[in-house]
Amino acid sequence: MKLFCLHGHDNDNYVLNQCIDLKRCDFCGYLLNKWELDFASVDIKTQMDVSTTYDGFFIVSETFKSVCEQYHFAGAKFFSTHNNLYVLRPEPIVVFDYEKRETRFESYCNNCNNYKNVAGATPIYLKTTNSIVSNSFYRTDIEF
Secondary structure (H helix, E strand, C coil): CCCCCCCCEECCCCCHHHCCCCCECCCCCCECCHHHCCCCCCCCCCCCCEEECCCCCEEECHHHHHHHHHCCCECEEEEECCCCCEEEEECCEECECHHHHCCEEEEEECCCCEEEEEECCCCCCECCCCCCCCCECCEECCCC
8 A cells, every 4th residue: 555645835924823721831831632623713824635734734725625525535624714724733643663763852851741842754664554454544653
């Protein structure tokens, strides 16, 4: 089975500066509630079907969402934004092989158990692909 990585061009937008109630670690400032945010008031300006904000959110169009639904792609969770775009977050998790990839983890925080910097995402190496099914979205267990 072939696996593909979804990338989007920068869309010159930020999500986090439009959100309230951001919960951050008191020691390092790491965002603790990224996926609990209310995206309904977020205003993104883009004409692209797939794009990425400067703060790391995948933004997809209504067309992209409709194609995913039409062809029954599994694993995608869509969060509505203010202007008929969606924040995309795959739900199934696959384990990223950070040792094989030689990923660097920098500045560990003992308070929130996160790293300030994680570098080395591509090419993607997965520990196993046995649980991956066709026509599905996945995300790795490590967020870059």
